[in-house]
Each structure stands twice: as structure tokens, then as C-alpha cells.
Amino acid sequence: MNTIYLTSSDEDIKKAAEIIKAGGLVAFPTETVYGLGGNALNPSASKKIYEAKGRPSDNPLIAHISKTEELISLVTDFPENARKLATAIWPGPMTMVLHKKDIVPNETTGGLNTVAIRCPANETARRLIELSGVPIAAPSANTSGRPSPTRWQHVANDLDGKIDAIIMGEPCIGGIESTIVDMTEELPMILRPGLITPERVSEVLGLDCDYDPAIKGPASPDMIPKAPGMKYKHYAPKAQMKLFAGDREKALDVMRKEQAELEAKGFNVVSIAYESGDDAARNLFGDLRAADAHGEDYILCYALSLEESINYSVMNRMLKSAGYNIVEV
Ligand code: TXA
Numbered sequence: 001m002n003t004i005y006l007t008s009s010d011e012d013i014k015k016a017a018e019i020i021k022a023g024g025l026v027a028f029p030t031e032t033v034y035g036l037g038g039n040a041l042n043p044s045a046s047k048k049i050y051e052a053k054g055r056p057s058d059n060p061l062i063a064h065i066s067k068t069e070e071l072i073s074l075v076t077d078f079p080e081n082a083r084k085l086a087t088a089i090w091p092g093p094m095t096m097v098l099h100k101k102d103i104v105p106n107e108t109t110g111g112l113n114t115v116a117i118r119c120p121a122n123e124t125a126r127r128l129i130e131l132s133g134v135p136i137a138a139p140s141a142n143t144s145g146r147p148s149p150t151r152w153q154h155v156a157n158d159l160d161g162k163i164d165a166i167i168m169g170e171p172c173i174g175g176i177e178s179t180i181v182d183m184t185e186e187l188p189m190i191l192r193p194g195l196i197t198p199e200r201v202s203e204v205l206g207l208d209c210d211y212d213p214a215i216k217g218p219a220s221p222d223m224i225p226k227a228p229g230m231k232y233k234h235y236a237p238k239a240q241m242k243l244f245a246g247d248r249e250k251a252l253d254v255m256r257k258e259q260a261e262l263e264a265k266g267f268n269v270v271s272i273a274y275e276s277g278d279d280a281a282r283n284l285f286g287d288l289r290a291a292d293a294h295g296e297d298y299i300l301c302y303a304l305s306l307e308e309s310i311n312y313s314v315m316n317r318m319l320k321s322a323g324y325n326i327v328e329v
């Protein structure tokens with residue numbers, strides 16, 4: 001397949017929308033990561049998404065809408081608390097899980113009776129959804145298991161020749177995938193941590209909001225995460241990655257020594273220390289891909305303290321990238 005490259009001009013977004021309407025696939029920018037979009041109501045478009053990514057078909061897709069009202073046709077019930085969250089946070093980096101109507105095919109929801117819905121803030125994304133006239137199912141636009149794409153070039157590296165079009169939009173400002181909040185129970189629960197924190201959800205709703213206990217550590221057989229995607233190996237660079245936690249200066253010292261030792265053995269090594277959770281979120285996936293492109297054998301990375309929720313969200317990805325290879329300094 002010949003992948004066409006489009007700009008964010010209205011003319012080009014119209015071309016992209018025609019592709020979506022015809023059942024094809026278009027990668028597009030969002031404020032979190034690039035998405036690989038297809039008509040969420042068309043089972044064959046969803047199947048194509050799984051094929052292009054090499055993704056297991058029991059891992060459901062997120063349906064993207066351009067306005068909150070569009071959710072009404074997709075869910076059996078839009079509870080008061082879900083309305084409050086939508087009003088406070090959408091458009092933005094939050095996905096809500098609600099009970100689905102029959103119109104949403106099982107191919108899109110991986111056979112679940114719930115559907116994940118998000119209204120993204122990125123203008124190109126919203127215009128594309130609006131012009132397509134349908135909700136757009138979009139997982140991150142990477143090959144399954146690779147770091148999520150935060151620039152269109154990352155998408156091109158993974159999916160050129162496998163999808164109909166790529167919109168060459170701006171680099172993503174958020175850098176990690178949306179927070180997923182389960183709104184099907186009495187209390188909201190975070191199924192995937194992101195830039196919208198549980199504190200923010202609590203503040204909007206005046207209710208407690210916890211993380212799904214199954215997402216806290218490495219996947220274990222007795223703890224099954226409610227977001228099926230959280231059980232898979234994810235975000236893995238080709239290089240071997242190791243994290244160093246503890247006092248920053250001490251940790252950087254240990255990292256410098258380890259880098260020197262590895263380089264003396266002839267390995268290519270890169271060390272990374274982010275300034276803040278936001279800095280880490282914005283740059284982590286791009287840095288992992290850059291390390292692979294440079295042929296690094298090892299990535300040594302300073303681990304952020306888990307006290308702040310934003311750090312917790314980034315560390316969720318960093319730990320998976322490193323296969324939970326972390327030392328306390
Ligand atoms: O920021 C994002 O959410 C990006 C951009 C493109 O919007 N999309 C994204 O999609 O990260 P994806 O497919 O890579 O991740 C979707 C996650 C998976 O972990 C999946 O298991 C979960 O959402 N999910 C989808 N539908 C669900 C449902 N009905 N119940 C629970 N989890 C669900």
C-alpha cells in the first residue's frame with residue numbers, strides 16, 4: 001500500500017475524512033500521542049487497525065469524538081458524574097469508560113460491553129472527526145509493543161506502507177496516552193494513569209478516586225487489569241533500559257560510573273535525567289526511539305520520585321519500558 005502524507009490544512013483534512021468515511025486508516029496528531037484512526041462504527045475498519053499495528057484483538061480501541069454530545073449515541077447511560085467530568089476536562093487528555101450501545105461493534109471494544117470514549121483537544125484531530133461525521137477509533141499509531149509515537153515521523157517509521165495516510169501535524173505536547181477513567185461503577189477508578197490525575201478527578205466530583213490495583217506493578221496472573229491493554233509488554237526500546245531511583249545527585253553519580261564501565265566494554269550508552277514529570281512525559285517516548293535510532297545498547301535513566309501523580313503516570317510507562325529493571329541508589 002502507498003501511504004499518502006497530508007498536512008493539517010483544511011483541504012488535506014477533508015481528504016483524510018474521505019478516507020475514514022470509505023473505511024480506510026489515517027494517522028493523526030492528538031495532544032497526547034499520535035492516533036491511528038478508522039471509523040469506530042465499521043467493524044472492518046477496526047479489524048484493519050489491529051492488523052496494521054499487529055495488536056491482539058482482545059485489546060479494545062478508544063472512540064474519539066469532537067463534541068461531548070456525540071457520546072449520547074454510543075452509550076446506554078451518561079451518568080451525572082461522567083457529565084461533570086466531561087464538562088470540566090473535555091476536550092482534553094481523558095478517556096471515560098461507559099456502557100456501550102449495540103451500534104458500537106464488538107470489533108472496536110474487543111468484545112466488552114463497555115466503550116472507551118475521548119474528546120481530544122488537538123484542533124486537527126477534532127476537525128478530522130467532525131468532517132468524518134463518525135466517531136474515530138484510534139489506538140496509538142505505533143507498531144504494537146513499541147513506544148507510542150509523539151511525532152509524525154515516528155508513525156512513518158512504524159506504519160509507512162501499512163495505512164492509507166499520515167497527517168504530518170505538530171509534535172504532541174502531552175507525550176503520554178490519556179488517563180482512562182472507569183465511570184461504570186459508583187466511584188470513578190483510574191484504569192490507566194495519565195496527565196489528568198486522580199486528585200483532579202476527585203476535585204471535580206467530590207468523590208474518592210483510586211487507581212485500579214492491578215496496574216501498580218508488573219502484570220501478575222492473579223491481578224487482571226480492567227483496561228486489557230495494561231497487561232501487555234509495552235513501550236519497549238531495543239536497547240536494554242535500567243532505572244536508578246533515590247537521591248538525584250547520588251543516582252546521577254552511580255549512572256556516570258555505570259556508563260563509563262559499559263563504554264569501556266565497547267557498548268553504546270545514553271544516560272537520561274528528566275527535570276520534572278511534565279518534561280519526562282513530553283520527551284520519554286521520543287528519547288527511547290532516538291536511542292534505538294542511534295544504535296544504543298543501554299539506556300540509563302533517573303527514576304522520578306513517585307510522590308507526585310504526574311510522576312507516577314510517567315513512571316508507569318518508564319517501568320514497563322525498562323521491564324521493571326530498577327535499582328534503589
Ligand atoms: O491518548 C490516548 O488515549 C491515545 C490517543 C490516540 O487518543 N490512544 C491510545 O489508545 O492510547 P490505545 O489503544 O493505545 O490504548 C487504549 C487503552 C488500552 O489499554 C485498552 O485496553 C483501554 O484503552 N480500553 C479501551 N476500551 C476499554 C474498555 N471498554 N474498558 C477498559 N479499557 C479499555
Ligand code: MG
Nearest residue numbers: 139140148177
Ligand atoms: Mg497504545
